[in-house]
Amino acid sequence: xxxRRLYESTYIVNAVLEDAEIDSIVDRLVxxxxxxxxxxxxxxxxxxxxxxYPIKKKYxxxxxxxxxxxxxxxxxxxxRFYDLDENIMxxxxxxxxxxxxxxxxxxxxxxxxxxxxxxxxAKGEQFDVAS
Amino acid sequence: MRDxxxxxxxxxxxxxxxxxxxxxxxxxxxxxxxxxxxSRLIDYLDPKFLGRFTNDQGKILPRRITGVTALQQRRLxxxxxxxxxxxxxxxxxxxxx
Numbered sequence: 746x747x748x749r750r751l752y753e754s755t756y757i758v759n760a761v762l763e764d765a766e767i768d769s770i771v772d773r774l775v776x777x778x779x780x781x782x783x784x785x786x787x788x789x790x791x792x793x794x795x796x797x798y799p800i801k802k803k804y805x806x807x808x809x810x811x812x813x814x815x816x817x818x819x820x821x822x823x824x825r826f827y828d829l830d831e832n833i834m835x836x837x838x839x840x841x842x843x844x845x846x847x848x849x850x851x852x853x854x855x856x857x858x859x860x861x862x863x864x865x866x867a868k869g870e871q872f873d874v875a876s
Numbered sequence: 877m878r879d880x881x882x883x884x885x886x887x888x889x890x891x892x893x894x895x896x897x898x899x900x901x902x903x904x905x906x907x908x909x910x911x912x913x914x915s916r917l918i919d920y921l922d923p924k925f926l927g928r929f930t931n932d933q934g935k936i937l938p939r940r941i942t943g944v945t946a947l948q949q950r951r952l953x954x955x956x957x958x959x960x961x962x963x964x965x966x967x968x969x970x971x972x973x
Contacts, residue, residue: 755921755962796963797923798970806963810921837962848917 747816751786751843754813756827756836757806760793767807770832777826783815800834812841918948920955923964930956934966 756774758767775785791808800806815823820838827836919925929937929944929952936956939949959965 757962797960797966798963798968800963808962835962837958839958842917845917845919849919852919 747818749814749816751812751814751841751846752820752838753811753841753846754823754836754838755808755810757796757800757808757834759803759832759834760805760807761803762807762832766832770830771809774826778813778815778819778823781815781819781822783813783819783823785811785813787812803834806834812846916948918951918955920958921962921964923959926952926956926959926965930965932969934969 758770760767762770771790775788778785788809788811791810793805793807796804796806823838824836827833929942931937936953939946942949942952944952956965960967
């Protein structure tokens with residue numbers, strides 16, 4: 746039996762495409778890694794973002810991030826899939842350190858809490874102005 | 877020849893050279909505080925955080941300026957390179973040139 750490991754993968758889809766086309770690419774990829782014995786634990790579409798530098802003369806990209814557990818043999822096949830799809834401009838797959846995952850979770854919660862606090866404060870101010 | 881000798885002598889008398897207390901003070905290493913706590917993990921998907929360790933051209937700052945430990949610097953460097961690959965950080969800032 747092969748070794749299963751925790752991986753994370755981020756890729757950039759050409760943002761010029763329609764939303765439906767992007768979704769179909771994402772779905773195809775999910776299906777593909779499912780077929781190779783991967784189990785997706787987390788998937789997050791960051792959506793369209795401005796690139797820090799143009800790639801193939803495009804300034805925007807559609808980012809998708811996913812966390813999954815897969816046998817080690819699936820990774821080269823996944824990389825090949827990425828390379829073959831012309832609409833995927835960049836991709837990066839690395840082993841995910843559980844500590845980093847935990848750290849991101851904690852940070853995201855802290856950020857959400859801060860945002861909530863800010864919203865609360867803004868509400869309070871509005872009240873003050875009104876009275 | 878003589879003039880050269882005299883020049884060297886005068887440079888020895890200069891308060892800003894070797895034996896002056898002022899000079900010594902200047903040579904003492906500045907105390908740095910480590911900007912990263914020991915347990916702080918380095919996330920390559922956080923461009924805002926990584927951006928603090930690059931200059932305005934987008935170059936990675938050396939350790940003598942960032943003041944982080946050697947291990948942290950290696951991790952930072954790797955993280956910045958990953959982030960550049962994903963176009964989260966620039967290789968070269970566009971405005972300079």
